[in-house]
Amino acid sequence: MKVTQEKLPASQIGLEIEITSEITTQKYEQVLRNLTKTVNIPGFRKGKVPRQILIQRIGTTRVKATALEEIIQEGIEQAIKQEAITALGQPQLRSSFDDLINSYEPGKPLTFAVAVDVIPEIKLNQYTGLEAKAEEIKYDPTQVDTVIEAQREKLGTLVPVEGRATEIGDMAVIDFKGVIAKTEGDDPDSEPKPIPGGEGTDFQVELQEDKFIPGFVLGIVGMNPGETKEVSAQFPDPYGNEELSGKAALFTITLKEIKVKELPELDDDFAQEVSDFETLEELRASLTQRYEKEAADKTRNNQQEALLTELLNHVEIDLPTTLIDQEVDAMLSQTAMKLSEQGIDVKKLFTQEIIPQLRDRSKPEAIERLKRTLSLQEIGKRESIEVAAAEVEARVTELLTEYADQDLDEKRLRGVVQEELLTTKIVDWLLERSSVELVAEGSLTPPEEPDSEAEAAEAVAEVVQEEETSNPE
Structure with a gap:
């Protein structure tokens, strides 16, 4: 032939x-x-x-x-x-x-x-001596206080208060009934229209300004037990119930009782109740270590991301369609699995009409992921970077012990561990031979970036919404 x-x-x-x-x-x-x-x-x-x-x-x-x-x-x-x-x-x-x-x-x-x-052939024009910038995430000591205060709030108990009017921060026990306020065009002799679900008895409301619709909480502030008054409020626009969106409301409110939350003392007893530590000092030290490590891990992750992004500027790879399609398939499968775990009926989302749109949206990310993976593999080969079998076995044993209650595929797990450890070694090798300048947090990207899974789920929702809008029943 x-x-x-x-x-x-x-x-x-x-x-x-x-x-x-x-x-x-x-x-x-x-x-x-x-x-x-x-x-x-x-x-x-x-x-x-x-x-x-x-x-x-x-x-x-x-x-x-x-x-x-x-x-x-x-x-x-x-x-x-x-x-x-x-x-x-x-x-x-x-x-x-x-x-x-x-x-x-x-x-x-x-x-x-x-x-x-x-x-594909991987052409690496440069992979050492790279220069990039990454955001440094610094440890915030107030995180420890925030966590401890949140635990105190959970353990707090409500106790009645007498002899004063309500204040912001109190818990008010009320009876209330709401109606939609009349406007100029309404019949003055007609009965006010009740608000669906707009009434309650012995209802506990925390007096915080961001609770309920505007005007409701502030109308309760300053009331005394036994007092009844009418409070004007305004439904926001838009609102969950479109019929109430932007409407003015009038609530008849009776204050029955005032309560305040008493928080436990910050002492060793508190630490023992909320954790496995014997003293408050040990609890604080553990939380401090945790958040310091979290900040350091985020900083290192930012360094790695910045370096890999810069690396791709010096790489030439003409990707075949087969690899791109396989990567897109893997991404959509991961998204479907995540949505399924959240109780979402994936079959209703991933229809024959929507899947092509999702594939198109996923291609740019799939191409970048492939280029990163192939580039790192090529660098590992050129520089003879390897992972010792003992390292793999140690990590596999650790994971099998940690997830002993789950039925893990040991062979597949070993492959995943091998790949992850090798990737880490290659990236560390690159970081040692490159310069990644640390800059202030928020100076390069918005403070909060949604994770890839959330972005994928959001993309599914957007495509579904677009499909429903363009093809109404």
Whole structure:
């Protein structure tokens, strides 16, 4: 078999495959023999249909097409093996199948062209001496106080207060009933329209300005137990209930009791109740260590991200479609799994109409992820960076112990651990040979960045909404 190779864009190899005249004859005759055994033609027994009658009944085109399918499939397999090509995905026929049928003649050579995706060539123009900037996340000591105060709030108890009016921060026990306030165009003799769900008895409301609709809480502040008053409030626009959106409301409120939250003392007893530590000092030390490590980890992650982003500016990779499609599939599967864990019916979201849009949205991220992975793998090979088997086994044992109650695939886990440890080693190697300047937090990116899973879930929701808007029922 004669095979001619040609380098194509997108990491493809073009193959021109010439099939010998012996094969074209052999396959044509083989197809005819098989059809003779299987085709039913009135007046003839199976296997006894004359050759010319068989061809007249089923047509030369069908015979050629069937023979061609086998010729092409076997020809591609033999060519890839002969040329020692590591193919990715399914080869693509570049020749027109209809043209091949017209040109195919048993007993004469047949030439056709295919394209095969192959592992891309990674061109690293530079990967040491890189310069980048990353945000430094500094430990905030107030985090410890915030966590401790939150725990105190959880353990707080409500106690009645007498002899004063309500204040911001109190817990008020009220009876209330609300109606939609009348406007100039309303009939003055008509009864006010009750607010759906706008009444309650012995209702506890925390007197904070951001609670409930504007005006409601401030109207309660200053009331004394036993007092009844009318409070004006305003539903925001927009509001969850569209019928109430932007409407003025009038609430009749009776204050029945005032309570305040008493918090536990910050002492060793408190520490023992909210943690496994014996003293408050130990609890604070543990929280401090935790948040210092968290800040350091975030800073290091920012350094790694900045370095890898800069690395891609010095890398050239012509990615094949097969790899991109595989990465997009993996991303969508991860998103679907995450949504399913949240109790969302994935089948209703990932419809045949929406999936193509999601794939298009995912491609840019898939391409970047692939370029990062392939670049790091290439650097690891060039610099002979490896992970010792003992390191892998130690980490696998640690994870199996930590998740002993789960049925983990040990072989798959070992592969994941091997990849993660190797990636970490390669990135550390790059960081040692590059310069990543630390700058103030928030100077390069917005303070809060949603994680990739949240972005993916949000993208699904956006696509679904767009689809529903463009195709209303």
